[in-house]
Amino acid sequence: MLNQEINSIMKKILLPIVLLATFFCQAQQPEYVRDQVIVQLAENVDTNLISQEITDFNITGSKLISRPLNIWLLQLAPSAIDETIAIQKLYRNENVLVAQKNHKVSSRATEPDDPLFNSQWQYKQASDGDIDADEAWDITTGGTTMNGDVIVAAALDDGIDLNHEDFEDNLWTNENEIPNNDIDDDNNNYVDDYQGWSIVTDDDNISGGGHGTPVAGIIGAKGNNGLGVSGVNWDVKVMVIKNNFNTNEAQVIEAYSYALEARMLYNATNGAEGAFVVSTNASWGIDFGDPADAPLWCGLYDTLGENGILSCGATINGNFNVDLVGDLPTACPSEYLITVTNMDITDMKVTQAGYGLVTIDLGAHGANAFTTAAGNGYGGFGGTSGATPHVTGAIALLYSAPCQSFADLAISDPAQAARDVRDYIFAGVDPNPSLDGITTTGGRLNLNNALLGLMDDCVILSNGEFQKQNNPFSLHPNPSTQFVLIQHNENIAVAAVAIYSLDGKMVQDHTQDSTNTLDISSLANGIYVVRISFEGDANVYNQKLIKK
Ligand SMILES: [Ca+2]
Ligand SMILES: [Ca+2]
Numbered sequence: 001m002l003n004q005e006i007n008s009i010m011k012k013i014l015l016p017i018v019l020l021a022t023f024f025c026q027a028q029q030p031e032y033v034r035d036q037v038i039v040q041l042a043e044n045v046d047t048n049l050i051s052q053e054i055t056d057f058n059i060t061g062s063k064l065i066s067r068p069l070n071i072w073l074l075q076l077a078p079s080a081i082d083e084t085i086a087i088q089k090l091y092r093n094e095n096v097l098v099a100q101k102n103h104k105v106s107s108r109a110t111e112p113d114d115p116l117f118n119s120q121w122q123y124k125q126a127s128d129g130d131i132d133a134d135e136a137w138d139i140t141t142g143g144t145t146m147n148g149d150v151i152v153a154a155a156l157d158d159g160i161d162l163n164h165e166d167f168e169d170n171l172w173t174n175e176n177e178i179p180n181n182d183i184d185d186d187n188n189n190y191v192d193d194y195q196g197w198s199i200v201t202d203d204d205n206i207s208g209g210g211h212g213t214p215v216a217g218i219i220g221a222k223g224n225n226g227l228g229v230s231g232v233n234w235d236v237k238v239m240v241i242k243n244n245f246n247t248n249e250a251q252v253i254e255a256y257s258y259a260l261e262a263r264m265l266y267n268a269t270n271g272a273e274g275a276f277v278v279s280t281n282a283s284w285g286i287d288f289g290d291p292a293d294a295p296l297w298c299g300l301y302d303t304l305g306e307n308g309i310l311s312c313g314a315t316i317n318g319n320f321n322v323d324l325v326g327d328l329p330t331a332c333p334s335e336y337l338i339t340v341t342n343m344d345i346t347d348m349k350v351t352q353a354g355y356g357l358v359t360i361d362l363g364a365h366g367a368n369a370f371t372t373a374a375g376n377g378y379g380g381f382g383g384t385s386g387a388t389p390h391v392t393g394a395i396a397l398l399y400s401a402p403c404q405s406f407a408d409l410a411i412s413d414p415a416q417a418a419r420d421v422r423d424y425i426f427a428g429v430d431p432n433p434s435l436d437g438i439t440t441t442g443g444r445l446n447l448n449n450a451l452l453g454l455m456d457d458c459v460i461l462s463n464g465e466f467q468k469q470n471n472p473f474s475l476h477p478n479p480s481t482q483f484v485l486i487q488h489n490e491n492i493a494v495a496a497v498a499i500y501s502l503d504g505k506m507v508q509d510h511t512q513d514s515t516n517t518l519d520i521s522s523l524a525n526g527i528y529v530v531r532i533s534f535e536g537d538a539n540v541y542n543q544k545l546i547k548k
């Protein structure tokens with residue numbers, strides 16, 4: 001039961017531990033292993049046959065590296081032949097399906113130049129118990145939608161360190177409001193709401209942020225600016241709504257309503273006024289709170305969602321089954337509320353973190369996740385408070401996906417777009433044994449998978465509408481520099497293939513042939529859509545392809 005006076009509980013105290021960053025100077029190295037080539041051979045063919053058939057250079061050794069796919073690593077005589085020429089010669093052999101260089105994996109990902117990025121283990125670590133941020137950033141690093149809508153994520157927290165060096169222009173400001181003139185210039189019923197809004201002082205003094213600075217930093221510390229750390233988004237607008245923590249339920253509703261009004265105004269004015277808020281973050285709540293006692297608070301998530309806003313809630317920092325003991329807001333039933341528990345550096349659920357097969361959706365890293373700290377610093381930040389803004393930031397990043405039809409959907413049907421983004425985040429989780437059976441998804445946030453899920457469904461060619469698909473084929477490898485194999489169910493046959501750029505222009509035409517291998521070496525680096533039809537199937541299917 002709730003007391004008459006509800007005390008909101010800060011989920012986790014900021015851990016002001018600034019970890020020392022380690023720097024490694026990396027020498028320039030070739031992007032691929034010299035004198036090696038990877039080949040996929042036809043069924044039942046081995047490298048002995050290839051060695052016999054290919055006589056103009058020496059294959060000095062070979063290793064089967066994938067039995068089911070019949071992929072081999074070939075060793076060539078040292079410096080005897082350029083790998084590119086070897087690949088061309090290999091392709092003349094009918095038993096060679098795919099040939100490529102043995103690329104060094106480190107060349108695949110997009111990493112920011114922020115000096116403390118190496119401390120941000122939650123994005124990338126050797127054990128891969130991370131959210132694959134570097135791979136997601138191959139596709140997008142944030143910013144606007146394809147239609148230029150400026151993406152806003154709202155952090156409802158204890159304010160922010162306005163003097164922190166690493167936010168730059170990533171803090172949202174209300175450009176239609178003139179600050180400090182005692183006039184509600186933009187007529188949104190908030191006077192002088194320029195920097196954001198404080199429901200504590202009823203003005204835009206959002207300064208503070210012992211807790212809110214790391215939360216905002218995880219969502220969107222400026223990335224690739226040569227300073228400090230990177231947020232999940234390199235570029236985003238974080239709307240700071242200050243609610244502190246010694247607050248009450250009325251003030252919770254008041255804080256959410258600022259974000260809601262901003263988005264409603266944006267929707268109503270076709271983007272002329274208000275803000276394109278797509279997510280909110282609540283790294284606080286009421287331990288053991290009962291949703292039945294909070295119909296207005298819980299109901300607000302539906303209203304936010306219907307207007308295009310997904311909300312993220314941090315669950316209790318205690319080893320409790322929230323299905324049984326309750327929690328606010330994470331036991332609220334809204335389909336637009338995403339509830340997050342806490343994972344550590346070993347990719348295990350932190351013992352002192354809530355769970356619930358019905359109520360808690362997924363895990364994210366919060367145990368000493370490295371980010372910005374108040375006092376213009378950097379450090380580890382923890383608890384479900386640190387986990388949740390990774391998801392809030394992920395939502396914002398998905399809206400920046402290079403998919404025109406999804407950007408259109410976000411405007412024409414904001415609620416559907418929000419539900420789709422939620423589904424991509426849920427479907428994209430990395431299955432995790434420590435979350436299996438105790439969360440709705442059984443997994444931990446994976447930024448790259450979520451983004452790839454959206455891009456896989458990105459239909460830009462037929463009627464222009466975004467819709468979820470069930471793709472019967474995949475592309476391998478992807479990303480690729482040169483050759484891409486179309487892999488599909490063996491009882492269907494390719495009828496026609498074409499490659500399109502994201503603006504809908506055909507860049508390769510195989511509509512008259514049924515090739516299973518694409519040579520994309522002539523394409524500029526970037527994202528493309530491979531469009532395929534299969535014999536006996538009237539549908540046309542699309543798959544995203546990254547040329548690296
Ligand atoms: Ca990874
Ligand atoms: Ca105003």
Ligand SMILES: [Ca+2]
Pocket residue numbers: 177178179180181182183184185191192193
């Ligand atoms: Ca004003």
Ligand SMILES: [Ca+2]
Pocket residue numbers: 114166221222223224225226227228229230
């Ligand atoms: Ca930075």
